[in-house]
Amino acid sequence: MNKVDLAFTPALEQAQLIRRREVSPSELVEVYLERISRLNPQLGSYFTVTAEQAIADAKAKTEMLPNASELPPFFGVPISIKDLNPVAGIACTYGNPALLNNISDYDDGVVTRIKQAGFILLGKTATSELGSTPYTEPTGFPPARNPWNLEYTAGGSSGGAAAAVAAGLCAIAQGSDGGGSIRGPAACCGLVGIKPSRGRVTHAPVGDRLSGIAINGPIARTVADAAALLDAMSGYVTGDPYWLSDPEPSFLAATQQKPGTLRIAYTTSIAPLGEADASCQQGVLQTVQLLQELGHTVEQKSIDFSGLVEPFQVVWQTSVASSGIPAEILQPLNRWLLARTGSAGQYLQAVYQMQVVARQIVAFFDTVDVLVLPVYLHSPIRVGEWANLSPEETFQNIIRWISPCPAANATGQPAIALPVGFDELGLPISVQLVGRPAAETTLLRLAAQLEAAKPWIQHRPALG
Template structure:
């Protein structure tokens, strides 16, 4: 197997190759670091590359291979961490130049789980400022670009993570999703992205600032990889404000299990914000046809999301104020959002209203097992496409684009983004499956069935396959 093929090999397969001593952790790290050196200047996918730490870890793990066979599931597999999460001794900028010297002395709980799973961390991937935007163009950093077409965004706020996996600059990636920030980049870059159920992945050692709307999750090339990584990331840590029991059986087992016949609702838009564009509608409708061919009961039915829009915006934008940065260091849209932040009472009222609507949405799932939606309402935008807009107009563009994603954040339900083809610009097309509360297993099983019927793994961006060894 050549180096390019290794770089695009699914993470679970890499772990098997390592266990069989067919490739070493050090060889893999050197391959990925070489690819990062060649492609990251064009892609802007990494803010920080921890080459020395990765090589040291890879050498230690390569040596350990000669001494034991008792290895964690992803032993020696290279991964990236989004730059909204703390890795001890590594800068954590949150996409702001004001925090370039912010070096945590601790690992976030999800990073601890990732290390325990045997992964080797290659670096910190690019995010939008404070994770606020569905594109990744923070001031002071190169914009992240889509490896399928450098003129377009890889999405946000986990845009760097998605670009890195799609371009073969890591085997798999950690991201986070407070309004579509895993699912959107996965859709833009042709990946599988899981927004887990609320309480599935710990927020330790810190707390939750946004009424439970955000969750850490995986971005991967296959459903099985994403499921197995979610197994690794999951679990209660003492003091968590929300928690779920460990899945039984595992999510990887779910990815290998036939889902049976499911009741599936679908929508091609999000009233009152409108219908998806032709590309995104096509992705949904061709998936409907495939689901019917696979024997599922599918009908156009969906909850009423209209009362969610305004309270969700209030809760989501409060994260800007919660970051505690002065207005003068923020980008214009975040500065505008900060100025619009209301009182504590208004925030609590918005949480209350959001939770009432969330109950209504969840109750709709008494009539279905899974909801099929577009990920976004239109195809990826070009890098800088909205740069000339006023902050108010930019924010409205964002709301209108990402509309299918926030409902699952508000309710805490799990959702998975899955690539299904290419749009008229040659960019990946995707759909998302939203499951019942705490039921990642069903959507993972269903996504794996769709993946098997419409394989994607053979597709690679041309940019990422023409590198020197």
């Protein structure tokens, strides 16, 4: 296998190659570090590359192989970590250049799980500052660009993670999603991205500071890879404020099972914010046709998130204040959001309102197994397209663009983004599947069925 094919080989297959001694962890790491050195200056996908640590870890794992009887599932497979998640001994910038020397003294809980699964960490991927925007252009760093067309964004806030996976700069990636920050970048870059159910992935050792709207999850090239990484990430840690039992069977096993006949609703319009553009509508309508051909019961339904928009904004923008970063070193949009932050009472009132609306949204699923939506209301923006707008104008643009995503964050339901085609600019078109609470298994069965019916893995950006 040549080095390019190896770089784009799914993570689960890489793990099997390592087990069969057909490739070593050291060889894999060398492949990715060479690609990062060559392509990252164009892509802006990594803030920090931990080459020395990755080489040392790969060497140790390679030396372990001849005498290993049991190996963790992803032994020797390279992965990236988003730069909102602390990794001991490595800088955690949160997308702010003033924090380049902020060396973490602990591993985030999800990082611990990833290490236990046998992964090798290649570095920290680019994020928007504090993860607050759906494009990754933080001041003081190169923007994260879309590998399919470098003039366009890779999305955000997990934009670096998605760009890295799509361009073959890591096998698979960890991201996080507080309002579409996994699903959006996955959609922009033609990948599978899962926002898990609330309580599925721990926030240890610190905790959740946004009332359950944000969670870590996988970004991958295949549904099976994403499911297997979610298996590795999942699980309760003592003291978690909410949690779910481990699935039976595993999420990976679910991808090998048929979904049965499901009741599926769909829409291309999100009230009160409008209709999706032609490309995003195309993704939904093509998927609906395929679902009907696969035997599912599909019905168009109207969706109204009017009551969610304002309270979700209040909770979401509070993340800036909760970071503790002084206003004078924040970029303009986050300074503006910080200035808008209200009292503790206003925050709690917004949480209450969000929870009331969330109950209504979940009730919609009493008669529906899966809801099909666009991921965003329009195609990816150009890099820098909103750079000269006022913070208020930018914020309003963001609210409309991402409007199909935050409902699942508010309710804690699982959602998955899947690539389904390309638009006239050569950018990926994706669709979003939202499931019942804690029903990742149903989503993964359906996503795997769609993937099998319309495979995507053969597509690679020319840059890669």
